[in-house]
Amino acid sequence: MNLIQHADSPRYIQLNALDNVVVVVNDQGVPAGTQFDNGLVTLDNVPQSHKVNLVDIAEGEPVIRYGHTIGYALQAIPRGSWVREDQLRMPTAPPLDSLPLSTDVPEKAEPLEGFTFEGYRNADGTVGTRNILGITTTVQCVTGVLDHAVKRIRDELLPKYPNVDDVVALTHSYGCGVAITAKDAYIPIRTVRNLARNPNLGGEALVISLGCEKLQPGQVMHENDSSVDLDDPWLYRLQDSSHGFVEMIEQIMDMAETRLKKLDQRRRETVPASELILGMQCGGSDAFSGITANPALGYASDLLLRAGATVMFSEVTEVRDAIYLLTSRAETIEVAQELVREMDWYDRYLAKGEADRSANTTPGNKKGGLSNIVEKSLGSIVKSGRSAINGVLGPGERFTRKGLIFCATPASDFVCGTLQLAAGMNLHVFTTGRGTPYGLAMAPVVKVSTRTELSQRWPDLIDIDAGRIATGRASIEDLGWELFHYYLDVASGKKKTCAEALRLHNDITLFNPAPIT
Ligand code: CA
DSSP states (O other): HHHHHHSSSOOOEEEEEEEEEEOOOTTBBBBBOOBOOOOBBBOOBBBBBBBSSSSSSSSTEEEEEEEEEEESSSSOOOOEEEOOGEEEOOOOOOGGGOOOSSSOOOOOOOOOOOOEEEEEEEETTTTEESEEEEEESGGGGGHHHHHHHHIIIIIIIIITTTOEEEEEEEEOOSSSSBBBTTTTTTTHHHHHHHHHTGGTTTTTTEEESSSSSSSSSHHHHHHOOOOOOOOOEEEEEEGGSOOOOOHHHHHHHHHHHHHHHHHHTOOEEEEEEGGOOOEEEEEETTTTTTTHHHHOOOOOOOHHHHHEEEEEEEGGGGTGGGHHHHHTTTTSSSHHHHHHHHHHHHHHHHHTTTOOGSSOOHHHHTTOOOOOOOOOOOOGGGTTTTTOOEEEEOOTTTOOOOEEEEEOOOOOOHHHHHHHHHHHHHHHEEESSSOOOOSSSSOOOEESSSSHHHHHHHHOOOOOEEGTTTTTTTOOHHHHHHHHHHHHHTTTTOOOOOHHHHOOOOOOOOOOOOOOO
């Protein structure tokens, strides 16, 4: 009874004592004239997850959330108003030449010992959370044939090899008709190469090529060696077929069956939690993202790091405005400088397209109460927890060390997911406020809702409801531990995520900043 009353009475969340705006929690919002426990009375109808000001804000004064300025009032905003985007002037992005570098490095927390999961050990030292047959491609030209073959492999071959979880075609839009020697072409090229090395594919994938394309199999199969070994048993070029489509399908299925036999011999074994490589991102964010789901991810991230694991966070445009909070946390000045380098690269990339960071927020973000990218960023970086940042990866680069890693990717859900797969993640977690059925074929995706209402509407798409934090039914610490155990269970194959059970998969989406010819 207590809980229901609690959830129905007018309720808001203030995150930081400095904040002069708070966020309404009630599912239906609150009408004008609502009085909160502390006497604050609303002047407008305020929808759920939108902001109300606690004090009168004069024209030009800062509007403060998360303890930081998210905008300046364009006009006086009387106490109790619905504070909206059109009332705010956005602050300029923090300049990159005067950031605090490694000035506030968190101390290493006490190690968490004894946590394990059941995974597949690979020859290259990585561990898979799934045992998937991957078939990669050098060029879009082969996609139709490969998709046809994969359907037959799934229907006719996979049932014979019960220890193999799935077969996945790594199809993409790159490979030909592209400026392959352009300055930034290394990004899509190394992404294609590193995707095929994802731990969930047993460390290696079959390669299907056309034959005459610009991206040659050697570039996909080996770093720093573009020579093509046509005798490689795991490579097939469609143009080598002398009898057309039927022969192509037979060849691919033969190769697949040979590899399936090998993969089917593998068994899960107990490995330390330190073998987990978690990729985190958010999509369809709202004003609750930074209050419920992202802080819970941050707590779980700190636990994983104490257990020795690798945790990646990303989305350059969603950290850019809060970058000073990350450069100060970098373990070394070099790591801080790498963060600055990635921000600078992205600033110039956006400028080349005559866009800026404000292009990030979506109509859905704004409907969900996020006024601008500054507010979105402050809520987004909470995912990274409180630990020191140990390393930085460029887009498409593969991980080289454990710890908390900033993997520089666009915020686009599919591009970020693809680049984190290339970086080597074996498990993905995704927070959402507005809701998305997002999923990936190569790694399980745990979806966490920022609000209870979403998880109740979409019980078969949302794995974990972090909205319980807003309604007072769970603490950030409770949710953090719940996520930590859930990650280990999903990694072990003991639990399937919603997207996995429903086979919901977004396409591999490469980041290609180089020209197309
Ligand atoms: Ca995203």
